[in-house]
Amino acid sequence: MDNYLIDREALGQFIDGLMKQKPLPANTPEDLNTLRENAIKELDDRLGLAIFGSLSEEQLNQINQLLDDPAATPEAFQQFFTSAGLDLQKIISDTMTAFGKEFLGGQNE
Amino acid sequence: MNNEFASFEKMPASTPDQPADKISAEQIEEIAVVGEQHDDTPRATYQERGAKAEAAAGNQPATESPEAPVAVQASETAPEELSAEEVQQSVLDEVLQAHEPIHSESQFTATENQNSLKDKIRETINKAKNTRGFKIVVAGLLVASIGLSLAACGGAHNASNNQEPTTAFEQTAVSGEQANGVSYDYRHYLDYENKDSKNAYDYSLVDRYGDRDATIDGIMDVAERNPEALASYAYQILNEEEKQELGIDGMNMTQIDDAMSNDENGGKLQKDILTELEEVLKDENSTRFDYYLENNFEETSYVYFIDDNNDGTATPEEMHIGYSTTKRDGAPQVNILRKANTADGKTVWVLAADINLKCGGQVNYSKGEFPEGVPKIDQDSPDPETTTKPTPETTTETTTQWGKSGDPHAGEDVTKSPPVDPNSQKSKEENDNTNKGNQGNSNTKPGSSSNNTDSNKKPSNPDRKSGGENQGGSSTNGNNSAPKGDESREQSGNESQRQAQEQNQTGGDNNTNSEEEQRVADGDF
Numbered sequence: 001m002d003n004y005l006i007d008r009e010a011l012g013q014f015i016d017g018l019m020k021q022k023p024l025p026a027n028t029p030e031d032l033n034t035l036r037e038n039a040i041k042e043l044d045d046r047l048g049l050a051i052f053g054s055l056s057e058e059q060l061n062q063i064n065q066l067l068d069d070p071a072a073t074p075e076a077f078q079q080f081f082t083s084a085g086l087d088l089q090k091i092i093s094d095t096m097t098a099f100g101k102e103f104l105g106g107q108n109e
Numbered sequence: 110m111n112n113e114f115a116s117f118e119k120m121p122a123s124t125p126d127q128p129a130d131k132i133s134a135e136q137i138e139e140i141a142v143v144g145e146q147h148d149d150t151p152r153a154t155y156q157e158r159g160a161k162a163e164a165a166a167g168n169q170p171a172t173e174s175p176e177a178p179v180a181v182q183a184s185e186t187a188p189e190e191l192s193a194e195e196v197q198q199s200v201l202d203e204v205l206q207a208h209e210p211i212h213s214e215s216q217f218t219a220t221e222n223q224n225s226l227k228d229k230i231r232e233t234i235n236k237a238k239n240t241r242g243f244k245i246v247v248a249g250l251l252v253a254s255i256g257l258s259l260a261a262c263g264g265a266h267n268a269s270n271n272q273e274p275t276t277a278f279e280q281t282a283v284s285g286e287q288a289n290g291v292s293y294d295y296r297h298y299l300d301y302e303n304k305d306s307k308n309a310y311d312y313s314l315v316d317r318y319g320d321r322d323a324t325i326d327g328i329m330d331v332a333e334r335n336p337e338a339l340a341s342y343a344y345q346i347l348n349e350e351e352k353q354e355l356g357i358d359g360m361n362m363t364q365i366d367d368a369m370s371n372d373e374n375g376g377k378l379q380k381d382i383l384t385e386l387e388e389v390l391k392d393e394n395s396t397r398f399d400y401y402l403e404n405n406f407e408e409t410s411y412v413y414f415i416d417d418n419n420d421g422t423a424t425p426e427e428m429h430i431g432y433s434t435t436k437r438d439g440a441p442q443v444n445i446l447r448k449a450n451t452a453d454g455k456t457v458w459v460l461a462a463d464i465n466l467k468c469g470g471q472v473n474y475s476k477g478e479f480p481e482g483v484p485k486i487d488q489d490s491p492d493p494e495t496t497t498k499p500t501p502e503t504t505t506e507t508t509t510q511w512g513k514s515g516d517p518h519a520g521e522d523v524t525k526s527p528p529v530d531p532n533s534q535k536s537k538e539e540n541d542n543t544n545k546g547n548q549g550n551s552n553t554k555p556g557s558s559s560n561n562t563d564s565n566k567k568p569s570n571p572d573r574k575s576g577g578e579n580q581g582g583s584s585t586n587g588n589n590s591a592p593k594g595d596e597s598r599e600q601s602g603n604e605s606q607r608q609a610q611e612q613n614q615t616g617g618d619n620n621t622n623s624e625e626e627q628r629v630a631d632g633d634f
């Protein structure tokens with residue numbers, strides 16, 4: 001497993017799109033790559049925290065049990081979030097929207 | 110300040126069809142206000158936190174650096190100084206603030222309890238990072254959220270959604286049936302809003318990741334729409350016996366496409382191949398789907414359009430198969446494995462095809478392994494030589510057998526083939542470049558037809574089977590039904606297996622040469 005919760009390529013493309021609008025400050029390609037990677041990592045963290053931060057403690061316990069089950073299928077996770085009344089798609093979209101706004105806004109300030 | 114939100118709406122996540130567009134600016138502001146209710150300090154921006162971390166590390170902020178290349182209020186190297194823990198802690202604090210109402214209702218207001226909750230959330234995230242099922246779910250949602258496109262398809266554009274095209278642009282002209290009975294529908298490929306797409310087969314199948322039935326439906330849908338995609342699937346997935354029954358044995362994928370597009374009975378051939386392909390894919394006893402995320406260089410197939418008639422419309426005769434080299438970066442893909450009998454009577458799983466879900470199910474090969482007969486067109490593709498390569502890792506037995514990456518796939522229930530001498534095992538990167546060799550040994554190019562390689566024009570060559578004649582019919586393993594498309598590869602695989610067995614029996618030759626390693630990998634042994 002990689003050290004990302006979310007599809008890293010997808011996050012990278014999202015960040016790349018932001019960077020095209022507001023380039024990150026870097027003097028070398030290596031610096032730029034580091035900044036990009038940090039942004040990907042931060043977005044990944046935010047998405048993870050937004051997803052699990054939306055759960056109550058009881059729900060956290062429940063999903064931890066599910067995560068501990070090696071036989072848990074993707075469908076089981078989908079079922080969990082549906083039962084929990086959480087719209088994962090919306091959480092993800094919200095988080096990315098907020099991140100994008102902050103990313104671009106932060107560079108304007 | 111600029112209207113950055115309006116600017117952000119240009120992003121894929123905010124296109125009119127995307128869920129992100131449903132999120133109003135008010136909702137976003139609401140979240141921000143919730144956070145600020147608990148902290149009078151304005152919320153630090155991404156850049157500001159980077160600058161803070163840099164300051165803490167003793168660096169000067171970029172605002173004092175005249176070398177800053179753009180007018181951005183951040184440091185030259187600010188974010189890179191931010192440790193992962195600092196980033197996570199900062200983000201965690203913000204998320205907890207944003208979700209304070211939820212946890213307040215649960216009486217999580219005391220600092221001690223908040224810390225406990227933080228720890229629990231962090232623990233859960235770390236678990237989730239190592240849980241395939243969860244990652245599959247989230248990956249699918251994310252990709253659906255932002256409407257991925259661009260370079261991962263091996264080119265600059267991608268028809269990236271599976272919505273029926275609604276624009277009236279030549280709708281009837283890009284779908285229909287040729288005089289020889291071949292049906293086609295290139296509307297997704299041409300993507301009415303992006304009709305110069307040249308790097309995909311059809312719409313994205315990423316949302317089918319992990320779902321075999323849905324994947325098969327997607328592949329078949331693409332195959333029915335796109336004869337070129339069907340040709341590549343037939344070439345790659347069907348075994349020699351099946352190809353013989355269809356009369357396409359010895360053909361490379363361009364030649365199979367040519368037979369459908371140009372031959373008098375092309376329509377019948379198309380239907381027969383579709384029937385056979387669907388039967389093979391749906392046979393759970395002999396065909397297996399292993400999903401994984403690809404992170405390496407690949408040579409990947411796609412279709413392109415040459416408007417021979419200069420009428421702006423595409424027909425199968427004007428659509429061609431090409432390939433390019435591209436760097437994958439966590440791309441959702443699926444390995445299709447088929448059971449095959451080896452010469453010594455054993456049954457093994459053999460990698461038949463490696464499919465990139467994102468770009469309509471492109472067939473992938475390792476770098477340098479794309480079969481001959483298909484022109485390489487690195488149109489708008491990233492230059493592989495200028496991209497940082499992933500750090501090689503030591504492969505495991507599982508990845509030696511099938512895998513191209515360390516990500517989850519290659520189920521543990523694979524029939525174990527004879528063990529490979531540990532000293533002959535390759536690094537991950539080396540393995541990446543060879544394990545797809547079972548799709549075509551570079552030394553024995555399947556169905557090669559050199560008269561096709563230098564032309565973008567689809568050959569209408571009555572001698573197209575000559576490529577097969579050049580390489581086929583030399584197998585001595587008549588009982589081998591490995592789905593490798595040509596007998597020479599089967600022979601190579603069996604030879605590899607035999608050698609591997611001999612090595613095992615005799616203690617092995619630790620000095621296995623590279624050619625032997627290649628063959629071992631080619632046969633997935």
